[in-house]
Amino acid sequence: MHTTYNDLVFEISRKGRQGYSLPESSIEKTDLKDVIPAHLMRETPAELPELSELQVMRHYTALSNKNFGIETGFYPLGSCTMKYNPKVNEDIARYSGFSNIHPLQPEMTAQGALELMYRLEENLKEVTGMDAISLQPAAGAQGEWSGLLIFKAYHEANGEGNQRKKILVPDSAHGTNPASAVVAGFDVVEIKSNKEGRVGVEALKEAIGPDTAGLMLTNPNTLGLFEVDIVEIARIVHDAGGLLYYDGANANAILGKSTPGEMGFDVVHLNLHKSFSTPHGGGGPGSGPIGVVDYLTDFMPSPRIEKDADTYKLTYDHPKSIGRVKGYYGNFGVNVRAYAYIRSMGAAGLQQVSEDAVLHANYLKARLEPYYDTPFKSICKHEFVLSGNRQKKLGVRTLDIAKRLLDYGFYAPTVYFPLIVEECLMIEPTETEAKETLDAFADAMIEIAKEAEENPEHVTGAPYTKSVRRLDEVTAARKPIVTYQRDTKAE
Amino acid sequence: MDKQHRYLPTTKEDRKEMLETIGVSSIKDLFSDIPESTRATKEKTVELEEALSEQALTRYMKGLADVNITTDTHAYFIGAGTYDHYIPSVVNHVLLRSEFMTAYTPYQPEASQGELQALFEFQTMMCELTGMDVANSSLYDGFTSLGEACNLATSATKRNEVVYSGAIHPQAKEVVGTYAYGMEYDVKEAGLDGTYTDMDALKELVSEQTAAVIIQYPNFYGTIEDLKAVKELCDATKTLLIVMANPLALALIESPGKLGADIVVGDTQPLGLPMNFGGPHCGYFAVKKKFMRKVPSRIVGQTTDEDGKRGFVMTLQTREQHIRREKATSNMSSNQALTALASSVFLSTVGKVGLQEMAQQNISHAHYVKNQLKAKGMEILSDDAFFNEFVVKCNEPIEEVSKKLLEQSIVSGYDVSDYLGTENALLLCVTEKRTKEEMDTLVDVLTGEGK
Ligand SMILES: Cc1ncc(COP(=O)(O)O)c(C=O)c1O
Numbered sequence: 044m045h046t047t048y049n050d051l052v053f054e055i056s057r058k059g060r061q062g063y064s065l066p067e068s069s070i071e072k073t074d075l076k077d078v079i080p081a082h083l084m085r086e087t088p089a090e091l092p093e094l095s096e097l098q099v100m101r102h103y104t105a106l107s108n109k110n111f112g113i114e115t116g117f118y119p120l121g122s123c124t125m126k127y128n129p130k131v132n133e134d135i136a137r138y139s140g141f142s143n144i145h146p147l148q149p150e151m152t153a154q155g156a157l158e159l160m161y162r163l164e165e166n167l168k169e170v171t172g173m174d175a176i177s178l179q180p181a182a183g184a185q186g187e188w189s190g191l192l193i194f195k196a197y198h199e200a201n202g203e204g205n206q207r208k209k210i211l212v213p214d215s216a217h218g219t220n221p222a223s224a225v226v227a228g229f230d231v232v233e234i235k236s237n238k239e240g241r242v243g244v245e246a247l248k249e250a251i252g253p254d255t256a257g258l259m260l261t262n263p264n265t266l267g268l269f270e271v272d273i274v275e276i277a278r279i280v281h282d283a284g285g286l287l288y289y290d291g292a293n294a295n296a297i298l299g300k301s302t303p304g305e306m307g308f309d310v311v312h313l314n315l316h317k318s319f320s321t322p323h324g325g326g327g328p329g330s331g332p333i334g335v336v337d338y339l340t341d342f343m344p345s346p347r348i349e350k351d352a353d354t355y356k357l358t359y360d361h362p363k364s365i366g367r368v369k370g371y372y373g374n375f376g377v378n379v380r381a382y383a384y385i386r387s388m389g390a391a392g393l394q395q396v397s398e399d400a401v402l403h404a405n406y407l408k409a410r411l412e413p414y415y416d417t418p419f420k421s422i423c424k425h426e427f428v429l430s431g432n433r434q435k436k437l438g439v440r441t442l443d444i445a446k447r448l449l450d451y452g453f454y455a456p457t458v459y460f461p462l463i464v465e466e467c468l469m470i471e472p473t474e475t476e477a478k479e480t481l482d483a484f485a486d487a488m489i490e491i492a493k494e495a496e497e498n499p500e501h502v503t504g505a506p507y508t509k510s511v512r513r514l515d516e517v518t519a520a521r522k523p524i525v526t527y528q529r530d531t532k533a534e
Numbered sequence: 535m536d537k538q539h540r541y542l543p544t545t546k547e548d549r550k551e552m553l554e555t556i557g558v559s560s561i562k563d564l565f566s567d568i569p570e571s572t573r574a575t576k577e578k579t580v581e582l583e584e585a586l587s588e589q590a591l592t593r594y595m596k597g598l599a600d601v602n603i604t605t606d607t608h609a610y611f612i613g614a615g616t617y618d619h620y621i622p623s624v625v626n627h628v629l630l631r632s633e634f635m636t637a638y639t640p641y642q643p644e645a646s647q648g649e650l651q652a653l654f655e656f657q658t659m660m661c662e663l664t665g666m667d668v669a670n671s672s673l674y675d676g677f678t679s680l681g682e683a684c685n686l687a688t689s690a691t692k693r694n695e696v697v698y699s700g701a702i703h704p705q706a707k708e709v710v711g712t713y714a715y716g717m718e719y720d721v722k723e724a725g726l727d728g729t730y731t732d733m734d735a736l737k738e739l740v741s742e743q744t745a746a747v748i749i750q751y752p753n754f755y756g757t758i759e760d761l762k763a764v765k766e767l768c769d770a771t772k773t774l775l776i777v778m779a780n781p782l783a784l785a786l787i788e789s790p791g792k793l794g795a796d797i798v799v800g801d802t803q804p805l806g807l808p809m810n811f812g813g814p815h816c817g818y819f820a821v822k823k824k825f826m827r828k829v830p831s832r833i834v835g836q837t838t839d840e841d842g843k844r845g846f847v848m849t850l851q852t853r854e855q856h857i858r859r860e861k862a863t864s865n866m867s868s869n870q871a872l873t874a875l876a877s878s879v880f881l882s883t884v885g886k887v888g889l890q891e892m893a894q895q896n897i898s899h900a901h902y903v904k905n906q907l908k909a910k911g912m913e914i915l916s917d918d919a920f921f922n923e924f925v926v927k928c929n930e931p932i933e934e935v936s937k938k939l940l941e942q943s944i945v946s947g948y949d950v951s952d953y954l955g956t957e958n959a960l961l962l963c964v965t966e967k968r969t970k971e972e973m974d975t976l977v978d979v980l981t982g983e984g985k
Contacts, residue, residue, distance in 0.1 A: 049844060052655050052882050062883040063622055065892055069970045073898040075786060079919050083758055085788050089662040091886040096624060099883050103628040103652070110648030112636035120638060127541055128636050131588055137626070139606045140599025146616055146812030148603065148945050149936060155601030156811050169580045181674035181813070182868035184855070192716055222855035222865035226685065227716045231860045269567040299580045300565055305572040316868065320541075323638040324872030325649040326832065327672070328814035365715065367708035370615065370677040370801075371812025383595060389585030392539050399544045401564050406552040422564055449645045457641070460856070477543035478552065509644040511839040516643075519837035519849040523826065525668050526658040 052102055053527050056092035062099050090529075109510040110325070111454050117480050121426045121457035121469030122217065122265055124295045124317035129387065132320070132380040141379050146371040150356055157355035160372060161348050163382040164332075170385075170393070171291070171311045172304020173334030178373040179344045183292055185368060186312025186331030187223035187259070189344055192365040193310055193335060194257045194286050195227060196342040200363065203284070207256040211285075213242050215266055215461040220259045220290060229256055236463055240266040240419045244275055251279060257286035262306065263293050263424035265461045265469070267404060277307025286310065286339075294318040295473070296401055296424035299394030303334075310335050315381040322380075330377040344368045399474035400425040403481055407472055410485040414492040418464055425473070431466035439495040439502045441466040446513065447494070447505040451487035539585075605809075607943060609972040613923050613963025614754070614948040615676070615703050616812060617804045619782070620892070620967055622883045625806045625876050634875055639832070639868070643847045644839075650846035653871065654834040656878040663784045664798040665791025666820035671832045672874035673866065676778060676801030677706045679817035680748065681713030682830045682864055683776045683797045686821075687746035688719045689863075690828055691774060695720040696746045697739045699731035701753035702778060704953060710748070719745070726954070729755035729916035729925060737767055746774040746797070751790060752783055755916050755950070755961060756900075756923025765794035781805055781818065781877075783921045785893035797821050806880025807873055816873035827853060830864030895966035896922035903964050903973050910981040915959055922965055925950060928958040928980060935960065938979050944972065 075084060094102070111118070118125035136142065144153055164176040180186040191210065198207040210224040213234045221231040234250050237243035242260065251258075258280050263269045270276065280287045289308040295318040303311045315321050316329035323329070335343060345364040346357040357372075388396065401424050408417065408427040416430040431441035445455035445468070457469040472481055494502050506512065538545065544552075549561070558564060565573075574580065586594060610618040629635060633648060640646030653671040660669035673679045684696045698710060700723050707723070714721045724736040731749060740747060747768050752758045761777065768775045776797045777790040782804040784790075790798045803815040821829055827850060835849030855862040884892060900922040907926055908914050915925040928935050932949035935958075939946040947962035960980075964973065977983075 051651070052878075053658065056885075060885070061888065062624070062885060063888040065620060065888065065895060066966055066969075068895050068898065068966065070895075070898050070902045070973075072894065073901040075894075075897065078897065078901060079758060079787060080760070082762055083760065083788050083793075083919065085784070085786050086792070088886055088890060089659075089785065089789075091659060091662060091884075091889060092882050093885040093887065094882055096622075096883065099624050099879065100627070102882070103879060104631070106648035106652050107628075107631040107633040108648065109646075109651070110633040110637055111642075111645040112633045114632040114636055118636075118638075120641070123638055125636075125638065128632075129541060131592065133630065133635075135592065135595045135599075138596060138599035139604045140596075140602040142808040142810050143605040143618075144602050144811045145610060145612050145618070145809050145945065147612055147614055147948055148610075149940075152603035152940070152945070153811065155598040158601070159598050166582055169582060181678065181870075184865045184867045185674065185678070188716065188865055192712065195715075217867075218855035218857070218859045218862065219865050219867045221860035222858075222862040225860045225862075226713075226865050228718050271567050271569065274569050274571060297568070300574055301568050301572045302574070302580070305574075305578070314868075322635045322872070323868075324870075325634050325637045325646075325653075325875065326639040326871030327868040328674075328816075328870045328873060329868040366712040367705060368678075368712055369709065369813070370675045370705050370815070374674075374813040375811040376808075376814050379595075383591060385582065386586050386594070387541070387588075387591055388539070390580045390582040392542075392585050393580070393582070395539065395542060398561050398564075399542055399549075402544070402549060402552055402556075402561060405556045405558075405564055409556045422558070422567060424567075445642060446644065449642060454645060455642045475541055475543065478548045506644050510647050511644055511843055511845040512841055514643050514839050514845045514847050515837045516847050516849070519835040519847050520851070523833075523849055524836040525654075525826075525833055525849070526661045527655070
């Protein structure tokens with residue numbers, strides 16, 4: 044039978060095919076019956092596919108051809124910093140000395156790995172202005188959760204654990220912020236943004252009190268705007284006995300320009316898979332190291348890493364620590380890539396990164412302003428938001444604009460987030476895109492705005508050029524099919 | 535910066551043109567919103583080492599890498615949650631396809647069908663192996679998956695306590711402890727009976743307050759626990775059974791689903807992922823259908839497009855933080871999609887028969903070493919049903935043993951003396967990769983017959 048591009052791997056499978064070659068074993072086969080109790084022996088084998096090696100490659104190549112990555116084209120997904128992922132970092136992360144080492148092998152046999160972690164921590168201290176770093180959290184959300192557990196431990200240590208149960212979160216914050224607060228055992232109090240799209244000092248003063256554990260802030264925020272009152276905000280939070288958390292998802296805008304430490308933050312996470320160029324992998328793995336100021340270091344996740352003369356070691360004796368948040372030492376392989384990136388850029392390079400990222404965002408915003416509603420007029424940082432309200436009146440929604448962009452050869456921006464902007468499009472061009480690409484994207488957006496006026500159905504019917512047309516998400520959620528149904532092979 | 539950096543395309547001329555379009559005169563103007571007092575200055579700058587050229591970078595990083603002992607030069611007999619297994623070459627080749635590697639979460643399904651289908655296939659494979667109905671498309675690692683499982687169990691049962699076996703991985707205990715600290719539920723530990731969970735202790739601890747019992751399968755010491763007996767114990771108090779399972783072992787031992795597990799979690803690292811000094815690995819998370827809407831993180835579902843053609847989307851998203859914010863089932867956003875893809879490619883390549891063969895080789899190799907040690911008079915502390923790991927009592931402190939083995943280019947097992955409360959207890963792992971020669975050398979050194 045002919046294999047089409049739409050087959051599932053299970054449908055290609057044929058009994059007796061083999062794509063592997065296991066090492067020859069000269070050891071006599073152990074009879075399972077002798078070593079496993081009968082009722083714990085597997086009765087029916089797992090139905091895994093059987094393919095030849097070429098079939099495997101052809102299947103996954105076909106799938107990859109139906110997927111859009113940064114190297115396919117421009118990927119302006121706001122808040123995600125889809126910058127170029129340097130190839131050499133992939134080579135480096137695959138060095139046997141980094142990939143083929145066991146996390147529990149004797150420390151003296153893994154000194155190079157420990158040194159890398161130590162040096163990366165030192166570099167991240169500089170970039171954030173913090174006093175200590177932990178590389179353990181696996182992504183931004185885990186960094187948030189770890190940081191908030193540190194808030195909790197700090198307040199408990201001060202005898203205020205039962206009193207300080209509330210975390211303040213602006214309404215523009217990413218969904219992980221309130222969700223992380225909840226899994227750290229806090230209640231969430233939402234703060235409404237002011238007309239300028241920022242946290243207003245007045246609203247903050249109203250919400251804050253002796254029950255406040257802290258405030259989570261993204262700066263620049265998810266509208267791409269710098270929180271200009273940050274110094275005052277930090278003072279208010281600290282005066283009230285709270286702590287200040289920096290969601291570093293948007294750190295790409297401030298590298299070498301300022302640091303969360305200077306701004307008055309107590310705990311920070313960075314998304315190394317955003318600002319520090321490690322690949323997003325179709326959803327992960329990422330890495331979300333946290334940094335803290337000196338009076339919080341005792342609460343950091345354990346183990347920590349220390350340098351003793353010329354030896355690097357892991358230390359486990361931290362009685363006040365919040366404990367372990369993840370296995371071993373975090374996503375080490377991701378951290379290797381981020382370290383390689385920092386060493387490739389240097390301080391001047393990182394500063395140039397932020398300058399170009401901010402320049403590109405403001406440039407795109409200027410080009411699109413005549414055609415789309417721009418809810419916030421001030422200069423932006425590395426990203427900005429548009430509203431599709433003007434187009435909505437013509438019957439074209441932001442979702443339609445996003446789908447139409449796919450036909451023009453681009454990925455879509457982040458849409459319908461932040462929630463406080465109607466028909467929101469959040470655009471982050473990054474510093475690694477050439478001006479010609481930015482112009483081509485602006486041209487496409489302008490063309491779509493015209494299509495919305497002249498031929499709205501054409502936009503609402505998009506996309507036309509992808510492997511599938513628009514998908515029925517409602518039925519998918521109502522009648523979920525989440526595994527391959529053997530008896531329902533699609534034609 | 536004076537020199538044009540290879541990752542930055544924007545030239546001086548470009549900058550000038552863009553600034554003109556924006557209508558400002560300098561880059562500085564674009565940063566005027568950062569309060570003066572917080573700005574970097576000459577005295578207060580970020581200090582990092584000078585930027586390296588590509589060649590200088592690879593030379594430097596190679597230098598760091600070469601300091602470490604690796605599986606290229608040494609035979610590894612250490613497991614304890616991370617394993618040195620065969621990885622077919624095709625796995626890495628698929629991962630290097632940038633359409634997978636450089637994409638993000640498939641927010642626009644029409645342009646991300648490849649990733650979505652691959653994850654749908656991953657979910658199916660995880661359900662096949664575990665015997666469960668629904669699996670998500672990955673979490674950070676096995677231990678955090680277990681933490682998420684405890685959060686699910688306490689919230690679904692509205693009970694405020696979990697009980698874990700003393701025979702789960704020590705780091706799993708720590709991570710569960712941290713999750714419990716967050717969500718404020720109690721954690722209790724049932725001790726050991728040899729290298730098994732002490733069933734009497736477990737029975738004692740489990741009550742109507744207990745949301746879930748946690749068993750590792752095979753457990754931290756390699757021993758295959760009797761899930762059936764645990765399940766019966768749980769049923770008496772309507773307590774959920776959470777099983778943390780090694781997915782490779784599931785090729786030959788009965789699936790936890792069949793034995794009554796409510797939630798099965800673990801790490802797919804044995805399935806095609808390099809050890810990577812502990813990460814990135816890949817957590818999997820599978821449940822019985824009734825918990826489908828409480829699962830953390832992304833789930834991919836099948837649907838059709840406007841023309842009736844099969845396609846895939848992220849589904850049941852009302853569980854997730856980007857829709858539900860503080861009411862979400864978890865705070866997960868980024869997951870481990872690429873390592874999930876690696877395990878899918880691995881399972882597609884090794885396949886139904888290959889996985890069983892591989893698991894069988896692990897069992898045969900580990901039992902060969904165990905039998906040799908035993909024949910030479912060594913005491914085996916877990917001499918019962920086990921997969922590819924067991925505990926042997928050595929004749930001298932593990933540190934000494936380790937040194938002697940290193941001299942023979944062997945990385946020894948994991949010292950579990952403190953956990954078992956027995957001196958000189960060594961947890962050994964023997965995978966399909968170990969040769970007879972390596973195994974015999976190990977046995978010689980451990981029995982004191984080495985050169
Ligand atoms: C502003 C913001 N905060 C937090 C996160 C969470 O980070 P992660 O996906 O790495 O968990 C994201 C991205 O997803 C984000 O954009």
